[in-house]
Amino acid sequence: MMGNMTVAELLCATAGTPGEIAINWMINQSYDERFKLLERSLDDCYRRLTDARQHNREDVVGEDQLSVQIVNMLQSAGIQAEHDPQVGGHVDILVRGKNGFLWVGEAKIYRGPAYVKGGFLQLSTRYGIAQEGRDRGEIVIYCWQPRAWAALEAWQAHLPQLEFPVKVVEELGDGKLYFRTEHRCPATGITFHVRHIIVPLFFEPLK
Amino acid sequence: MRLAQTKEILQSSGLPDDVLAACLGLVDWIEFLGHDQAQFLTLAQIEKALPDVAEPDAILAALSILSTSEFSVLEVHGYLDDFESGPMTLADEDFRSAMMDGILAHPKSGELIERPREHVRLFYSMALEVVSG
Numbered sequence: 001m002m003g004n005m006t007v008a009e010l011l012c013a014t015a016g017t018p019g020e021i022a023i024n025w026m027i028n029q030s031y032d033e034r035f036k037l038l039e040r041s042l043d044d045c046y047r048r049l050t051d052a053r054q055h056n057r058e059d060v061v062g063e064d065q066l067s068v069q070i071v072n073m074l075q076s077a078g079i080q081a082e083h084d085p086q087v088g089g090h091v092d093i094l095v096r097g098k099n100g101f102l103w104v105g106e107a108k109i110y111r112g113p114a115y116v117k118g119g120f121l122q123l124s125t126r127y128g129i130a131q132e133g134r135d136r137g138e139i140v141i142y143c144w145q146p147r148a149w150a151a152l153e154a155w156q157a158h159l160p161q162l163e164f165p166v167k168v169v170e171e172l173g174d175g176k177l178y179f180r181t182e183h184r185c186p187a188t189g190i191t192f193h194v195r196h197i198i199v200p201l202f203f204e205p206l207k
Numbered sequence: 208m209r210l211a212q213t214k215e216i217l218q219s220s221g222l223p224d225d226v227l228a229a230c231l232g233l234v235d236w237i238e239f240l241g242h243d244q245a246q247f248l249t250l251a252q253i254e255k256a257l258p259d260v261a262e263p264d265a266i267l268a269a270l271s272i273l274s275t276s277e278f279s280v281l282e283v284h285g286y287l288d289d290f291e292s293g294p295m296t297l298a299d300e301d302f303r304s305a306m307m308d309g310i311l312a313h314p315k316s317g318e319l320i321e322r323p324r325e326h327v328r329l330f331y332s333m334a335l336e337v338v339s340g
């Protein structure tokens with residue numbers, strides 16, 4: 001029972017649950033705080049996909065089903081998330097909110113850097129329009145291959161071959177499965193921020 | 208926005224069943240209360256109004272959806288429960304500053320309150336632009 005707990009008591013009582021995210025989502029209303037909180041929530045979703053990789057095998061689920069799982073987890077935490085809505089095309093994961101808040105996630109199965117590039121171009125030139133409160137997005141790469149880190153490294157190395165300049169602002173480091181880039185949004189000329197993250201789903205136990 | 212329209216959006220939103228049930232229950236409840244009665248809704252009152260929703264997580268998710276989404280019908284606010292004078296509602300700007308920056312002056316005495324999250328409680332109101340029916 002939540003009764004009339006203080007905010008601190010509520011956060012303590014719901015620690016580590018979707019309820020904790022819901023409370024933080026309600027009380028942190030600035031765009032920056034929302035984006036940070038959304039990333040933390042997404043990280044939790046990706047961890048859960050990885051933890052259930054024996055069920056999330058390539059022959060069992062597809063890209064859409066994985067994205068739907070992420071959307072359901074976000075919705076359970078009180079975040080207005082959608083799968084496949086129409087925003088200049090069919091977006092894999094879309095988060096919207098009051099006052100024009102918008103975040104776009106484009107998901108791709110890892111089939112080499114050239115394939116990921118297609119997703120990045122969709123995110124950058126089709127779905128993502130950099131404006132205040134809607135200038136961030138994410139490339140989510142589902143990887144059933146071993147050594148997900150190396151796959152992401154290959155994608156980062158491919159960036160100079162893109163049709164427009166993309167600046168790496170946070171490198172892929174040891175122990176991290178993401179890097180960040182910035183580029184000028186072709187439509188607005190405003191900086192668009194992208195996190196490129198890989199979700200390791202390789203599962204071939206030897207025993 | 209009309210509450211009937213909100214219900215339609217919720218029905219087609221693909222929300223998990225427990226969150227959807229809590230959302231629809233809340234919308235029905237605030238529709239029943241009307242603007243005048245739905246100005247100071249505490250978590251205790253909300254839990255009581257949703258006896259069929261067992262999980263606090265589902266209620267919190269519903270409150271978040273209904274107060275932060277594009278189709279929000281609730282506003283979230285904060286109050287201090289003063290031992291002597293009862294609940295003192297905070298101006299929205301003060302509530303935001305208390306939650307995000309950890310800065311809050313007592314509405315009456317002006318004294319700074321340390322760690323405001325340990326003192327502030329949440330309440331909800333029906334958004335002004337919402338129309339019944």
